[in-house]
Amino acid sequence: MNPILEVKNLSVVYESSGFNALQAVDHVSFALEAGEFVGLVGESGSGKSTLGLAITRLQKPPARTNGGQIFFRGKDIRELDAETLRQQRQGGFAMVLQSGMNALNPVRTIRNHFIDIFRAHGHVGKSGWDARQIELMEKVGLPKETLARFPGELSGGMRQRVSIALALSLEPQLMVFDEPTTALDVLVQQAIMDTIKSLQKSEGFTAVLISHDLGVVLESTQRVLVMHEGRIVEDAPSRDILENPQDEYTRMLLSHYADPRAEVVELPGFPDRAGRDTGGAARTAGATARDGRSSDSAIVVDHVSKVYPPPRRGEQAVTAVDDVSFTLEPGQSLALVGASGSGKSTIAKLITGIEKPTAGTVEFGRLDVAQLGRRQIRELHKNVQMIFQDPYSALNPLHTVEYTLTRPVVNFGGLRGPAARKRVLELLETVGLAPVEQFAAKLPHQLSGGQRQRVVIARALASNPQVLIADEPVSMLDVSLRAGVLALLEDLRAQWGVSMLYITHDLLSARLVTENIMVLNGGRVVERGNTAQVLQHPEDEYTIRLLDAVPNPARARGAAV
Amino acid sequence: MMYVLRRIGFFLLTLWAAVTLNFLLPRMMPGSPTDAAIAKLAQNGPVTDATRKAIEAQLGVPDGNIFEQYLGYLHQVITLDFGVSYTFYPQSVSEMVWQAFPYTVILVGFVTIIAFVLGTLIGVLTAWKRNTWLDALPTLTGSFASTFPYFWTALLLLFFLGYVLHLFPTSGAFGPTATPALTWDFFTDVLYHAALPALTILITSLGGWIIGMRNAMINTLGDDYVTFAEANGLKGRTVAIRYAARNAILPNLTGFGLALGGVVGGSVLVEQVFGYPGIGYLLFNAVIGQDYPLMQALFLMITVSVLIANFLVDIMYGVLDPRTRR
Numbered sequence: 001m002n003p004i005l006e007v008k009n010l011s012v013v014y015e016s017s018g019f020n021a022l023q024a025v026d027h028v029s030f031a032l033e034a035g036e037f038v039g040l041v042g043e044s045g046s047g048k049s050t051l052g053l054a055i056t057r058l059q060k061p062p063a064r065t066n067g068g069q070i071f072f073r074g075k076d077i078r079e080l081d082a083e084t085l086r087q088q089r090q091g092g093f094a095m096v097l098q099s100g101m102n103a104l105n106p107v108r109t110i111r112n113h114f115i116d117i118f119r120a121h122g123h124v125g126k127s128g129w130d131a132r133q134i135e136l137m138e139k140v141g142l143p144k145e146t147l148a149r150f151p152g153e154l155s156g157g158m159r160q161r162v163s164i165a166l167a168l169s170l171e172p173q174l175m176v177f178d179e180p181t182t183a184l185d186v187l188v189q190q191a192i193m194d195t196i197k198s199l200q201k202s203e204g205f206t207a208v209l210i211s212h213d214l215g216v217v218l219e220s221t222q223r224v225l226v227m228h229e230g231r232i233v234e235d236a237p238s239r240d241i242l243e244n245p246q247d248e249y250t251r252m253l254l255s256h257y258a259d260p261r262a263e264v265v266e267l268p269g270f271p272d273r274a275g276r277d278t279g280g281a282a283r284t285a286g287a288t289a290r291d292g293r294s295s296d297s298a299i300v301v302d303h304v305s306k307v308y309p310p311p312r313r314g315e316q317a318v319t320a321v322d323d324v325s326f327t328l329e330p331g332q333s334l335a336l337v338g339a340s341g342s343g344k345s346t347i348a349k350l351i352t353g354i355e356k357p358t359a360g361t362v363e364f365g366r367l368d369v370a371q372l373g374r375r376q377i378r379e380l381h382k383n384v385q386m387i388f389q390d391p392y393s394a395l396n397p398l399h400t401v402e403y404t405l406t407r408p409v410v411n412f413g414g415l416r417g418p419a420a421r422k423r424v425l426e427l428l429e430t431v432g433l434a435p436v437e438q439f440a441a442k443l444p445h446q447l448s449g450g451q452r453q454r455v456v457i458a459r460a461l462a463s464n465p466q467v468l469i470a471d472e473p474v475s476m477l478d479v480s481l482r483a484g485v486l487a488l489l490e491d492l493r494a495q496w497g498v499s500m501l502y503i504t505h506d507l508l509s510a511r512l513v514t515e516n517i518m519v520l521n522g523g524r525v526v527e528r529g530n531t532a533q534v535l536q537h538p539e540d541e542y543t544i545r546l547l548d549a550v551p552n553p554a555r556a557r558g559a560a561v
Numbered sequence: 562m563m564y565v566l567r568r569i570g571f572f573l574l575t576l577w578a579a580v581t582l583n584f585l586l587p588r589m590m591p592g593s594p595t596d597a598a599i600a601k602l603a604q605n606g607p608v609t610d611a612t613r614k615a616i617e618a619q620l621g622v623p624d625g626n627i628f629e630q631y632l633g634y635l636h637q638v639i640t641l642d643f644g645v646s647y648t649f650y651p652q653s654v655s656e657m658v659w660q661a662f663p664y665t666v667i668l669v670g671f672v673t674i675i676a677f678v679l680g681t682l683i684g685v686l687t688a689w690k691r692n693t694w695l696d697a698l699p700t701l702t703g704s705f706a707s708t709f710p711y712f713w714t715a716l717l718l719l720f721f722l723g724y725v726l727h728l729f730p731t732s733g734a735f736g737p738t739a740t741p742a743l744t745w746d747f748f749t750d751v752l753y754h755a756a757l758p759a760l761t762i763l764i765t766s767l768g769g770w771i772i773g774m775r776n777a778m779i780n781t782l783g784d785d786y787v788t789f790a791e792a793n794g795l796k797g798r799t800v801a802i803r804y805a806a807r808n809a810i811l812p813n814l815t816g817f818g819l820a821l822g823g824v825v826g827g828s829v830l831v832e833q834v835f836g837y838p839g840i841g842y843l844l845f846n847a848v849i850g851q852d853y854p855l856m857q858a859l860f861l862m863i864t865v866s867v868l869i870a871n872f873l874v875d876i877m878y879g880v881l882d883p884r885t886r887r
Contacts, residue, residue: 058792060783082797089794097792102785105804107811107882116803120795150883166793 002074003031004206005055005093005174010068012047012054024050024063026230032208034173037200039217039238040210041253042227043478044449049098051227052178052210056095057085072174090121094172096163098179103163104151110162111147117169124169136165139202140195157188161195168203175200178210185340186505190549193220212478214253215551218242226250256479260507260535261547267483270490270512297365297383297466299328299351299501304360306346306523320346322523323360330466333493333500335510335531337546338520344503346523348469351501352384353377364467382412385460389472391452395444401428401455402440405462412463427458431488450481457488461498468492471503486513507550511535519543564879564886572872579864583857584634588627594620594853620853643858648850654858657843664734665839668755669824669831672762677817679763680770685806687771688778689797699771707768715761715834722757729757732836758835766820773816778809811882818874822867 012025024047032038042048053059055070057077069076072093080088097103104113114133118124124132134144140161151159160180167175177196181189197220200207211217217224217238224241226234226249234247245251258265306321321343328334336344349355350362353369362369364380372380388394395404405424409415415423428436431454444452453473460468470489474482490513492498502514510517510531517531519540527540538544598616602608621644623630637643643654683703687696706714723731730736730753739750781787782805790800828841836842840859847855878885 056792058788060788086794086796089792095789095792097785097789103789105786105790105808106884107807108803116790116795116799117793120793120799152884163789166789170793 003071004034004073005032006069006071007031007055008069008071010051010054010070011066012050012059013064013066014050014062015064016062024230025054027068028227028230028232029068030225030232030235032174032206034206035204036223037197037207037209037221039221039224040208040227041212041214041217041224043212043253043480045229046227047230048210048212048227049178052095052176052208055208056093056176058095087121089172090123090170092170092172093174093176094167094170096160096167096175096177096180098182104159106151109148109150110154113162113166114147114169117166121170123171132169136169139168139199140165141191155188156184157192160184160192164192164196164199168199172205174206174208176208176210179212180209181216182212186549187339187545189216196220213551214479215257219551226253252480256483258508260511260550263536265508265511265532267486267512269483269487297330297499299384299467299499300361300363301326301347301351302361302363304347304350304357304362306343306350306355307358319523321350321357324518324520324523324525325360326518326525326528328467328499328501330499331493331497332516333502333514335502335504335514335517336520337504337507337510337517339505339546341522342520343523344520345471347520348386348471348501348503351467351469352386353380382463383465384467384469385463385465387453387457387460387468387470387473390476391449391456392476394456395452397444399443400440401433401442401444401447404455405440405459408459408462423462427461430461430492431455431458432484433458448481449477450485453477453485454488457485457492461492465498467499467501469501469503472505473502474509475504475506482509489513505546507535507547519546565876568872568875568879571875572868575868576865579868580635580638580861581631583861583864584631587857593622594851595622597851638861644854646855647852648846648855649852654854657855658840658858658862661838661840661843664751664837665825665828665832665841667751668758668837668839669762669828670821672759673766673820673824676763676766677770677813677820680767681774681806681810681813683767684771684774685778685801685809688775688782688805688809689801691775691779696775700775703768703771705768706764707766709765711761711765712830712834714765715758715831718757718761719834722760730754731757734838755837758831758837761834762831770813773813774806774809777812778805781805781809784808807881811878814874814877814881818871821870821873824870825866826863 008029010025010028011023014022014024026047028051040048040051050059050063053063054065057070057080059065065078070078072088077085077088104110108116111133114136115129118126118129118132133147137144137146142158142161142165146154146158146162151162154162164180180196181192184192193216196207196209199205207221209217209221214224218241221238224234224236224238225232226241226247228247228249234241234245234250236246241250242254245254252268255268258267302325304321304324305319308318308320310317324343324347326334336347338344346355350357351364351369353372356370364384367376367380369380402421402424405427406420409420409423409427413420413423424440425436428434428439433439433451433454439447439451439455444455447455457473468489473489474485477485486509489500489502493500493513500513502510504510514531517528517534518525519527519534519542521540521542527534527538527543534543535547538547595613595617598620599608599613602612623633625633641655643658646652646654646657649657680703683699687699690696719731722728734754735741735747735750736754739747741747784805786808787800787804790804795804825840826844828839829845830841831837832839832841833845840862843855844859846852847859
């Protein structure tokens with residue numbers, strides 16, 4: 001059988017004036033048989049998205065194909081002129097972009113998006129437009145009323161479904177999905193992947209799934225291409241990748257997956273908790289003694305609710321947090337897990353005094369957070385610090401690391417001159433950014449994502465806080481960088497006695513760095529307890545759903561056997 | 562519909578605030594027209610109280626407390642009665658403003674709209690064909706022309722097209738032989754006289770619109786929905802206009818609103834240079850002649866026109882951007 005797509009020695013280069021040319025895709029060759037479902041996996045910067053755009057002829061300057069051929073149904077699409085290429089897109093190859101939320105024109109209704117495509121290709125007669133639109137919406141699981149909406153009126157998951165329906169309307173033989181679920185919530189992610197899988201079966205198109213998440217890819221595809229630094233380092237059936245990975249890099253990626261439900265959970269550089277734990281209380285006592293932390297630095301959340309006024313007139317008020325109580329003792333770590341909208345970030349805002357509870361109280365030591373004046377809030381923030389999700393936007397790109405860290409050292413610590421500088425270097429040492437002098441002088445864009453997140457953590461530590469609130473601190477990082485940052489957080493707690501509220505939807509990381517866990521759904525606590533116990537023996541149906549949504553290569557193996 | 566009603570409500574509220582400020586501000590300022598007149602007379606000798614009373618009566622200084630004055634003022638505004646001009650006595654202020662208004666609206670208003678439409682279209686073209694000569698030529702000439710001081714361009718055009726080539730008249734809104742009437746002849750004569758000032762405005766403002774639209778559209782061309790539209794094989798024209806340009810124009814509408822609002826107030830220079838009898842010309846003469854009733858009416862009018870322009874742009878936003886319709 002002839003392959004539907006054959007890529008031979010393809011190279012793509014980024015050429016911007018003033019920068020060195022970057023060979024993003026470097027002599028890549030592979031072939032796809034009709035009906036295959038293939039995964040393309042790699043970390044950020046591996047060239048996977050560039051490759052995806054190149055094989056659908058969507059790349060834009062400064063990217064340029066500088067070698068090789070792309071045969072689609074035997075014809076080199078690099079040689080097609082613009083109009084033939086445009087016509088080719090109907091019944092040829094289609095693309096679903098990474099951020100489905102932004103892939104729709106904000107000023108056109110969904111119906112008009114379909115009509116634009118029908119008009120452009122004329123493959124559906126005008127009398128059949130309505131029926132075809134409704135049929136496509138049904139295929140992706142959306143009600144036909146959605147057609148009259150504007151993109152801004154739909155949720156992220158619905159928009160991604162619309163994108164898939166639009167791509168389907170082209171009746172493509174090859175579909176490329178570029179990170180189709182990345183920015184979406186865990187449960188939505190799983191539902192969309194299910195839709196894609198069943199559509200691939202029922203429609204019979206050949207599919208390429210580009211993702212940074214080997215777990216997601218192994219769960220859905222039959223064959224995986226692993227990309228690293230512009231090259232395909234491994235090309236094998238999914239099962240072989242899982243059971244007998246040949247390449248060093250593939251093995252490294254795989255080693256960062258574990259089942260949060262397992263008896264023993266380990267990652268590279270991260271031994272299982274049971275082996276490390278000598279009992280939280282004893283360590284806490286030691287830490288307290290050493291740092292002279294007072295025991296009244298506990299955070300007590302007592303029957304707290306937060307109700308937001310209705311977003312539009314005539315709608316219901318939004319209850320973000322509903323009667324939640326918990327205590328975070330000094331030196332403890334507590335995970336708050338739940339899908340987006342479960343209220344976990346609102347709780348962080350209530351603790352830091354950014355929002356005031358509608359009912360109940362939040363206490364830090366003896367302070368009632370809601371009653372604090374300006375000066376006391378400042379004192380609170382000295383002791384309770386946040387670590388944000390996105391290290392790329394949490395640092396001012398114009399300031400050096402030293403400046404960023406000097407601000408809190410001066411403002412909270414009251415240090416000046418050489419003393420302040422000494423403290424900054426100490427902080428860098430603590431978060432493992434050595435040689436410290438070099439890192440102090442760097443600007444954010446000279447750092448990797450993991451290094452940036454370490455700077456964010458160092459900034460949070462500058463005031464010598466007693467509580468850290470980490471809001472999805474590793475979700476924006478590549479898998480291989482996550483373990484390091486998690487290990488750092490764990491270290492801070494064990495060595496410095498900092499207590500940590502760890503907010504996440506990622507159950508695996510919660511299992512690694514926390515002792516206790518609270519599962520939130522719709523603002524309510526549905527399950528709580530020891531992290532390992534709750535994840536191994538979940539009782540609430542919602543917790544079970546969250547666990548099922550975790551992409552897990554091992555489970556794919558179970559299904560395959 | 563809710564959106565339009567809310568916008569109308571907001572418009573009426575700001576209108577009331579502006580009208581009230583126009584009433585309060587002169588009263589809060591130190592000195593008064595009477596004081597100014599008496600100071601002038603005092604240079605020649607002592608001024609009696611009777612003289613002061615006479616001057617006040619002559620200027621129409623209002624009686625009653627400030628609240629009664631305010632009511633009277635509101636009544637005058639609603640009936641468009643702004644009193645009698647000092648410098649063009651006995652003509653009433655409303656009559657003079659009404660005569661000047663059409664010229665300014667036709668000249669500056671119309672040209673501003675044309676400049677916006679033309680500049681936006683060229684901007685779309687340059688962004689779509691970027692890095693070709695179709696981009697470089699309009700962008701370069703546009704930005705070059707818009708760097709000239711406005712009056713200098715005006716003088717250049719007057720000199721070459723007016724004095725040297727005699728292609729266009731050099732001043733006035735219509736010829737000496739024409740009589741204002743709603744006839745075809747008069748209309749073409751007005752257009753003929755408006756050509757040079759219109760050209761000046763066009764030359765100096767077009768570049769800004771081209772570059773604004775070009776930049777906005779280059780941004781939207783990088784947006785995901787444009788890439789996705791291309792991935793779906795939409796025709797180039799559809800992608801350029803319905804996807805890229807359609808979204809790029811939204812931020813430019815704000816600038817357009819400001820420019821429209823500035824039409825009445827910003828026409829002073831152009832009308833002065835070309836001796837064009839519009840609002841700007843009138844305002845200039847009102848300030849020179851210390852014609853307080855005329856000034857007050859013109860200031861109010863400038864404020865109101867800014868408000869109306871903003872209101873229109875708000876409504877346009879509502880039509881063009883579904884996200885604002887909440």
